[in-house]
Every structure is written in structure tokens, then in C-alpha cells.
Amino acid sequence: MKYAVGVDFGTESGRAVLVDVSTGREVATAVSTYSNGVIDERLPESGVPLEPDWALQDPDDYLRVLKTTIPQVLQDAGVVADDVIGVGIDFTACTMLPVTADGRPLCTLPEWRRVPHAWVKLWKHHAAQPEADRINQVAREAGQAWLDRYGGRISSEWFFSKALQILNEAPEVYAAADRLMEAADWVVWQLTGVETRNSCTAGYKALWSKREGFPPKEYFASLHPQFADVIDDKMTRDIRPVGQKAGGLTQQAASWTGLRPGTAVAIANVDAHVAVPAATVTEAGRMVMIMGTSICHMALGTEEHIVPGMCGCVEDGIIPGFFGYEAGQSCVGDHFAWFVENCLPAALEREAQARGLEVHALLEEKAARLEPGESGLLALDWWNGNRSVLVDVDLTGLLLGATLATKPEEIYRALIEATAYGTRVIVETFQQNGVPIHELVACGGLPEKNHLLMQIFADVTGCPIQVSASAQTPALGSAMFGAVAAGAAAGGYDTIFAAAQRMARLKDEGFVPNQVHHEVYNLLYAEYEQLHDYFGRGQNDVMKRLKRLRAEASNRVEAAHA
């Protein structure tokens, strides 16, 4: 029997899973929490303080994941290294770091250890908003066509926002960095000794496209004179499609992991995107939703289309040979967590305790007793802005229809329904722009936890929903790409399509739309759409004006304290 290892590098920890290549069975799992976690207040050791909105990581934490979890899964499963044919990894993105020409992270060098910009910038480092604003503004003014591929606006989380922040704020770090790299690619480099760049992060986070490459030098020059050659100086134009082999394990990496030297290592990937084939999706028409604090929506297409408000469209970005489309909702699980933390009355908390239930389970139970429309409530799910399709972080949440008889579980259900309407907007926008979608496939934490939510998503969208059988879809997907890197001759597979057919599975039970409910939700969705457009498309910019007043009030408070 042959095995592959998938390693999923998350925000707080890394997780390895050992998978039976012939069936996809997950034989063993091990998790390693990052010692330094998310660094958002002070640098480790030196205690150098960070400014607001910073979020860094320690690259040594990534190596510790390799050194602890892979030996652990081998030991737990009683599997010998000779039977492990491939390794794949996936990562949060854009999570990037400056390194030397031989791959040493600047922050591991004594002379840079106390410099914040020398460390890994985690995906949720949000301090590069001025750079993102400038990147967007200059691109719009220069009529850069690539902007349309990203829904008309790029994020402060993305690669060039972060890179430009380094150049702006710490030019000495920028100068000292021989490379600026995605952490994903850096880890593959550490495993194989070969420097590669994957098409997924390059496409979704660094404005690369297979046909057009990167934006032109003149564009980068107009952001900052020293930024003109960022591609050739700090990166590479050699972008490798996901699904390829990056190289074999080095002696050193073999000694870290307990695997055989030369074991095949796949080109790196992004956590959300690698989940797509692990959720059985390797063709057009079925949209994958990674459902957690937020939702990442991914679909495959055979043609390139500009879909308004999507996060990106990348050829070979998810599955080789396809255009991979990504969209997103900023606030889903976070929404319900906010509600429980800020709005859950003590009486319900006591009831949950008395009955030994989680409060979410109690709310789900009560909310499930309501008919669609029965609460009379309608919400706009913009508590954290709107990613797709409005791409506007300054939009805020709305709840309408409350009466003196409104109950907490009705508000809770209205928030769930709002997120489902938000997904329907995305589905319909794809459909209306040439990207067919007829089925949804869910993975992530929420589908396990909240069946009411899943049923409401089916009822609202009118699409059947299937659920990935794996509770750790990204790690499984990485193992699948590891098996593809090994190839059929070594006991793996020659393509991700072949791997998906054998290794990816869905749960037997899915969610089928209730047609009576779907018809009521069609009426409610029409109301949602009208409010969505009224508040989201400029008819009444009250949300933005309130945000401005809020900022001014905060300034008055600060001035009064100063």
C-alpha cells in the first residue's frame, strides 16, 4: 500500500495527514501549533512593538511543523518511509517573506531579527492599505486591464501591497532581500532545495497571468521608482502550474521528516484552492464553498470571463487546464460568533447550559422551527464589508423588519439567511457572466456544525449542496497533489483528475432545496437584492458617510485625550 503526506499550513498551526493513495483514506493526522503563533503585538525575543494592523509569523514555526507532524503520522499509522511516495503542501496566502539568495529568511539573521519588516507577513497583515490604495488608484488611472480579473480592486492582503510596504517603510530590508517569496514556495524550497513559484499564489495574489505574465515594468515604476524591477530583482517570471513536481526531498528534509530522500514534492498550493479537487471538483459547473469564518467560493471554467466583483480568475490556478475563478464573502461564521458574543441574552445562555448544549446548537434548534419569512426580518450580511460582488470594505451590516416580538433566534436565522443571499448573488453573477454553476460542494468547519445553515443555503440558492467527506479537505488535497507529484509509475497518479477520482469523496447525504421554501426565498431574495443595490451601488451611501462620521468621532476622542 502506498501513502502520500499532505501538510496544511494554517493561521495558528500546521496539520499533516497521511493518506492511503489508492482510496483517499486518511490514516493519521498530527497538528503542530506555531510556537510564536500570530505575532501582532511584539516581536519574539526582542519585544520590539508592532503598529496596529500588523500580523507576522516566524518561519521557524513552519519548519517545526514539518519536523514534528510528519514523523508523528508515520509513527501513529505504523507506516514506513518507503511506502510514502509523495508530499504536498498548502498554505494561507498571501503569506510572504524576504529571504536571501540561498533561502534564509532575513528575520533569522541576527542583523535583521529586530526589524519587523524582515519577518513573515501573514495573510491577515492589514497595515499595507495605503499601498493597496495606491496600487488600485495607479492601475485605474493607467487603465491596467488586469484589474478586471480581480473584480476591479486588489487587497491590502496581497503580494505587491506587502512588498511595496516593505520598500516604503524599510527600504534597507527591501534592498537586503534577494527574494520576496510566498511562504508556501519557501517551504517547498526548504523541502527540495529547489526554488519554485506556484501558479496559484502568483495568479491570485501577485497579478500574474499565464498569457500576459506580470503587469509591466512601467506600472511598477509608477508606484515607486525602485519598484520597477521588483519581478526580476526579487521574484521570477518562471511560474510553475499546480499539479507538477517541484523536486525530491533533500537529505536534510528527509532527516527532518523521517521520509525517504528523493520523495516527490509537489509545487505549493493555497489552502482554499487545494481543497477543490479534494471536494471532488475537477470540472466546470460545481462551485466549491470553503465555509468557515468567511466563505471562499471557487469554480472552474473552460473559458476566461470577466466576472464583476470576483477575487480572481487564474488559468491553471486551481486545476491545470482550467480557469480557476474565486469569489468570497467576508463575514459568515464571524457573523454568528459576533451575534453570540454581543447579542445572546443571558436567558438563552442559561437554557443552553441547563440542557448541556452549545449556544449555537440551541440557536440552531430554535431557528430551525421557523418557516422562511416567518421572522419578518431581512439582513444585509456586510458586518465585515462586502468582498464579492461589490468589493467594498466600507459597507456595513443592516437588519430590517424588527418588531417588539422579534426573538434572538429570529435574528440569528436572519443572519444565516443573509449569508445565503450573499452566496446567491455570487452564484448568479457567475452564471450571468458565462461561468455555469449548477451544484454547490461545501467543505470547511461550518457544514459539519450547522445543518440548518446548509439547508438554508440550498433553499435560498435553489442548488443542491454536497459536502466533502473529509474534515480536513486542504490537507487531503495536498496529499493528492503529493501523489500526483510521485506519478503513476511510483504508485501515485499522473493527473489530479485521476487522483480525485480515487482519493476524493463526498458524504452520502447532501442538502436538496425544498421547493416551497425556495419559492418564499425567491421573494425574500428579491428584497435583499433591492437593498443590496440601494446601499451597495451608490444610491444611498449612508454606510460610508456613517463610517466617516465614526472616524471623525474617534479622532475627536483621541484629540480630547491628547
Added chain:
Amino acid sequence: MKYAVGVDFGTESGRAVLVDVSTGREVATAVSTYSNGVIDERLPESGVPLEPDWALQDPDDYLRVLKTTIPQVLQDAGVVADDVIGVGIDFTACTMLPVTADGRPLCTLPEWRRVPHAWVKLWKHHAAQPEADRINQVAREAGQAWLDRYGGRISSEWFFSKALQILNEAPEVYAAADRLMEAADWVVWQLTGVETRNSCTAGYKALWSKREGFPPKEYFASLHPQFADVIDDKMTRDIRPVGQKAGGLTQQAASWTGLRPGTAVAIANVDAHVAVPAATVTEAGRMVMIMGTSICHMALGTEEHIVPGMCGCVEDGIIPGFFGYEAGQSCVGDHFAWFVENCLPAALEREAQARGLEVHALLEEKAARLEPGESGLLALDWWNGNRSVLVDVDLTGLLLGATLATKPEEIYRALIEATAYGTRVIVETFQQNGVPIHELVACGGLPEKNHLLMQIFADVTGCPIQVSASAQTPALGSAMFGAVAAGAAAGGYDTIFAAAQRMARLKDEGFVPNQVHHEVYNLLYAEYEQLHDYFGRGQNDVMKRLKRLRAEASNRVEAAHA
């Protein structure tokens, strides 16, 4: 020293106050809770069940108030009957009952005791909505001009809605009733032996006006053939202005109360309206707000104006010689109670307990630390529909601007601000329609309890707010009218103006608008107005459509259970 007694008949109890006529000092107070309270499930004794939305009372409870509280205040104060020169009463309205020609309530007669329609219909009896709808529709179709005096729509709570419901549902009760009366007038009849009808309830609740009288017979006939002569058969056209004397105490009433036979009794009044002179207001320009679960706004004018969305404009309705204007907000204290019951997180409840605070006090403390605009939130205060100026029970609440950082105290403050914006709409509507308002005078429970709320009302409206010194303004006002009924010769006053100068007082400390805050609130109010008009004036009737969907969902649920 001379005294007057004021008796305030509320929803759950009646309250007598003994007042020093020369100073307005409240010497003693006694409260009697109604034995049968609000009868909304089953009739007393017989247990006959009531339908939803019914709310009845027992007239014997009113007599028990007279028999217990008046002797009690005399005894507590050590005042002898000879020193009590007058009695005034005020009542909830429209609270009405069918009686015989000699004043016996039908429900006290054995043959009618088990018939719900024979009992007192309390103001909040809401089962006459079909009748109210018909009254409005027919009046609109017939172009009845009086409709404008009531903001274009009359309420199911009002006199003819209730009377027509009796005729529709219990024609035998309607036929057996020699009189249909306001409970206020019935109690005065029991005290004096003289049947009178007061201008306040007739004007505000029974469509009467001093200049035009009641609507014409043809109009009533078009509601129901047997309703044509409702005025002459069941009521009277002899309406007496408030401020007059109804009569003197009968021997029997003297024996109930311990007062002297012949003691002057004032024409009856309504609780909200009688509070106006008790709050020192006997002139134009100062608006009284009775602030409790809802707000009743009252102002005096020297001319008659049609103010859109007011509850009524009645000549002699509040103070003789003035047009009394009334407007209202349906949901104020109720709003905050709803929030605490349904949205207060357990953590705040625990914090309040640990600090020995009421939760409202804790919320007020936290909300008071916020600057105007700092929450980024804006609400429409329509949790219980909108009375003035939109007169639309089908409007519902809205909260806009929420983010994942939104805190409970921010929502609480936004709800307070929304009620203040609602009052500003009323103030500005009066001002724009010829009824000047330059100062607000508050009474009721809320001004005592929530200083933040009062300051926000001042900051939002830009009007200074004074607060009545009395915690029981209606009872004080009734005592003042009692002193006027007695007259100056007996040691009282000849006019309510003279009485108010001596007997009514304000607290020394009021609330002055903070100009910086007022300017921020001007910006926020502009946003409120835009949403108010968008959702309230037909641009987007989503609230009504959601209410319809809610009713349909409830019907589906009921059908499924049937």
C-alpha cells in the same frame, strides 16, 4: 390650608394624590391595584375565554380605587374632609363601556356578566382593527374632512372602532346599552350623579370638534345601518370643555371617599392631556412629552392647523381656549425593554449584578462614554410601527451600520438616538405647519431614569428640555382641575392658568443642547430623514412586504398544525 384630590386611573392601578392647593405640594399618595387588572384571557368568575387582542377591565375596580385611595390619603396626611375643596380625575383613553340609562355598567348585570362585549374595553383592546379599517376607508372614500385632523387615519383603539365592534359582533349588547361612554365620564357620573361628556376624549377619541360637532349621520349610516344614530342614541351632543365643574359629590360618593357631600368634581380628562398644565404648560411654544413605554407629544396653539401625521387637534381639548395638538411615538421605553430582554449579552448582565447596578444603568453608563457618531450605527425607531408622522403600523425597525466591532451599548445608544430623531421629526413637522415649538418639557417615568436619553433628546432636537418636578404629573394635573372646579371663592382657582402658576413646578435642572453634539446630530439626522422617507413614504415598501410574508408563513404553520 385647602387641598384638592387628583385621581389618575392607569392601566393596572389607580392612584390618588392629595395636593396643597396653594403650593402644589403633594401631601400624600395612595395606589390601588385593580383586582381584575387587564382582562385579556378569560372573564372573571365565569372564565369565558377571550379572543386574541382583547383587553377588558372591570368597572368595579375603578370604584374600589375611589373607596380605598381617597380615604387613605386623607388619613395619611391627617387632613379633614372640610379642607378638601375639589376632586379631579383622569383616565386612560379610549377606555369605554356600555351602561344603562341610570349608569349601571352592563357587565355588572347578571344577564350580561358572561358576555365579553358588555365589559369595559381598555385603551389597548386591539380587536377592533377591521372596524378601524372600515371607518378609515369609508371616510377616505366619502372625503370626510375631519380625517385630516387625525393625521389621516384613526386607530383601532378609538371610540367608534370599539363601538362598531360591539354592534358588529354583539348587536344585542349594542341594543341593550342605553349609553356608550368613556370610563372617565362614567366615573365622574358615579361621583356626582350627573352625566357629562368631556371635550378631551370626545375630541381626541370620538371625532368630535367644537366647531363641527360629530361626523354626520350619513357617514355613520354608511358604516352600518344601525350605526346611523349612534350619537343621539348612545351618546350626547352636549360636550363639556375641560376646566369646568361637572357637579358636586353625591351622598353616596361622599361615603365612599370620606369627602364632604357637594365637594366640587371636575369634568373628566385624559391622563396624558391633564399632565400638560401640571408640567407648567398653559401657552403655545412649549411641547410636553409624556415619556414612558411610548411618548405622547402635546402642544398648544392659538390657531387650528392641519399637521400631517398628528394624532389629533382638538379645540379646548387640553386647555380651554387653545387648540390642543397631540402626536405620538409608539415605541420608546418599550424599545429599550425589548433590547434588554432579547439582546443583552450574559456578560453585561453579570457585570451589572457584580456591580449592583440595574442593567439599564450599566448600559447607560457605557453608552454615555460614546461620542455622537462614534458607534457608526443608525436606527429607525419603528419596532412598534410609526404613529407620528407616518401613521403606519406596518413599518418595522431597522438597524444600519453594524460591524464585527459593534458592541451592545452602541446598539442601545443607537436605539435611544433613533427615538430622539423620531421626536425631532414631530417637532419639525409641527414647526413647519404653523405650530411653534421652542422648548420641550418632559414628564413620565423615563426622564427620571435615564439622563443620557434626555441629553440626547436635547442634543438631537436642539431644544432645551425642562422636566416636571412631579413624579405623578397626571394625578397632580387632576388635582389642579379639581381646584379649578372648586373655584377661587372656595379657596381654589378660577382658571387652570391661575392654578398652573401656583401648583405646577419644574425641576431646577434641565437639559441644554451641547452645540458640538447638535451639529454632529444634524448630519446623522439628515441620514435618518433620508431612510425615514425611503422606507416610510413608499419608495421601498419592503417592510410591508416582509410583514405580509410573515403573515403568510404563520398561516402555513397554522395550516400544517390544523
